[in-house]
Amino acid sequence: MNQLFITGGAGFIGSAFVRLALAELPQSEVTNFDALTYAGNTDNLEGIDAEGYRFVHGDITDRDAVMEALGQGTDAIVNFAAESHVDRSIASADEFVRTNVLGTQVLLDCARERKVSRFVQVSTDEVMGSLPEDEREFFTEESGFSPNSPYAASKAGAEHLVRAARHTFGLDTVITRCGNNYGPRQFPEKFLPLMIANAMNDQPIPVYGDGRNVRDWIHVDDHCRAILLALRKARAGATYNIGARNERRNIEVAKSVLDQLGKPHSLLTFVKDRPGHDRRYAIDSSLIESELGWKPQETWESGLGKTIEWYQTNGDWVERARSGAYREFYAQQYGSEVKAP
Numbered sequence: 001m002n003q004l005f006i007t008g009g010a011g012f013i014g015s016a017f018v019r020l021a022l023a024e025l026p027q028s029e030v031t032n033f034d035a036l037t038y039a040g041n042t043d044n045l046e047g048i049d050a051e052g053y054r055f056v057h058g059d060i061t062d063r064d065a066v067m068e069a070l071g072q073g074t075d076a077i078v079n080f081a082a083e084s085h086v087d088r089s090i091a092s093a094d095e096f097v098r099t100n101v102l103g104t105q106v107l108l109d110c111a112r113e114r115k116v117s118r119f120v121q122v123s124t125d126e127v128m129g130s131l132p133e134d135e136r137e138f139f140t141e142e143s144g145f146s147p148n149s150p151y152a153a154s155k156a157g158a159e160h161l162v163r164a165a166r167h168t169f170g171l172d173t174v175i176t177r178c179g180n181n182y183g184p185r186q187f188p189e190k191f192l193p194l195m196i197a198n199a200m201n202d203q204p205i206p207v208y209g210d211g212r213n214v215r216d217w218i219h220v221d222d223h224c225r226a227i228l229l230a231l232r233k234a235r236a237g238a239t240y241n242i243g244a245r246n247e248r249r250n251i252e253v254a255k256s257v258l259d260q261l262g263k264p265h266s267l268l269t270f271v272k273d274r275p276g277h278d279r280r281y282a283i284d285s286s287l288i289e290s291e292l293g294w295k296p297q298e299t300w301e302s303g304l305g306k307t308i309e310w311y312q313t314n315g316d317w318v319e320r321a322r323s324g325a326y327r328e329f330y331a332q333q334y335g336s337e338v339k340a341p
């Protein structure tokens with residue numbers, strides 16, 4: 001891979017992927033194309049100064065901007081750019097449809113026109129809906145689509161467009177579907193960084209519903225290693241589920257965070273449930289393990305410890321992320337149930 005075009009590389013996972021790609025493919029040219037929405041942050045790119053790296057400020061729905069930034073001879077597009085927060089999609093779905101659906105189609109069209117060799121769509125386990133609390137059932141690559149939130153539906157729509165580009169036009173595509181990522185630089189609207197930031201400041205932690213919903217957590221670097229491997233080695237047309245076999249109930253995760261920070265469980269505050277809240281995600285990742293030899297490197301204990309430490313030593317990053325528009329979002333999302341930071 002000599003020329004990579006990464007979209008959404010100023011976000012949480014995209015910025016981790018940019019770092020990994022530059023470290024693993026030091027000869028390559030990496031373009032990071034990002035609109036810098038509220039979730040995109042050039043702070044996330046601090047310290048990246050490789051010769052082959054360039055940042056382009058642009059929107060994936062803007063065809064001309066994408067065509068201008070997309071060089072001839074690009075080997076691959078890896079599409080991270082998205083609106084990614086379920087709660088925001090419940091409040092308003094417009095931006096989710098625009099970026100996640102329309103933006104993906106724009107990228108697919110540009111990929112064909114520029115004869116890009118491979119298109120990797122970074123998707124989510126949420127396109128497959130919710131599993132019952134029967135621990136023997138898992139999402140596999142054969143599980144049907146059953147998206148329950150506007151976010152999940154927009155990501156499912158994007159996957160359909162990627163599939164159609166392969167079927168109709170023969171574009172070389174790969175789709176990855178991962179579960180809940182955690183790690184450094186995650187915007188504190190998501191549960192894990194929100195808990196860490198609130199607990200660090202002795203503020204209440206809002207737990208939706210009964211707190212017994214299950215998520216399958218994976219360290220962001222393990223997710224990125226899986227995407228890089230898929231980019232380099234996957235069969236054309238493949239879809240891979242990515243997970244670390246790490247199912248946890250939200251309440252259990254919350255208590256672990258509080259215990260590691262030495263904060264009291266009395267900070268846990270049960271609030272009204274998320275509408276349509278998916279009960280359980282659990283991923284069977286045996287296909288990527290057997291076909292590509294991928295395995296997660298972090299354990300939950302090692303990964304969570306390092307993650308909490310990162311937020312503790314990067315208090316400035318946390319406070320910048322929690323300032324300005326974040327306070328409005330927070331007040332709207334949690335109302336009077338949980339006081340804004």
Ligand code: NAD
Pocket residue numbers: 007008009010011012013014033034035036037038039040041058059060061079080081082083084085099103122123124125155177178179180181182187
């Ligand atoms: P994020 O919200 O942290 O970052 C999204 C990035 O996309 C930001 O840098 C933002 O500026 C950029 N962006 C948004 N709209 C854009 C547009 N129109 N044009 C160009 N750039 C735009 O998201 P994340 O958590 O890093 O997720 C990245 C991708 O991974 C998403 O596609 C998401 O659906 C997928 N994913 C996330 C998780 C997770 O747990 N966070 C799990 C599985 C899959």
Ligand code: DAU
Pocket residue numbers: 084085086087123124125126178179180181189190191192194206207208209213214215250274281
């Ligand atoms: O599974 C992959 C998905 O994981 C990604 O596709 C999404 O982009 C990502 O945001 C994430 O979605 P979730 O909805 O699972 O993540 P979130 O961090 O919003 O919530 C995790 C769980 O915690 C979920 O059951 C809802 C709950 N929760 C969340 C927040 C923000 C709370 O109890 N309180 C909260 O304040």
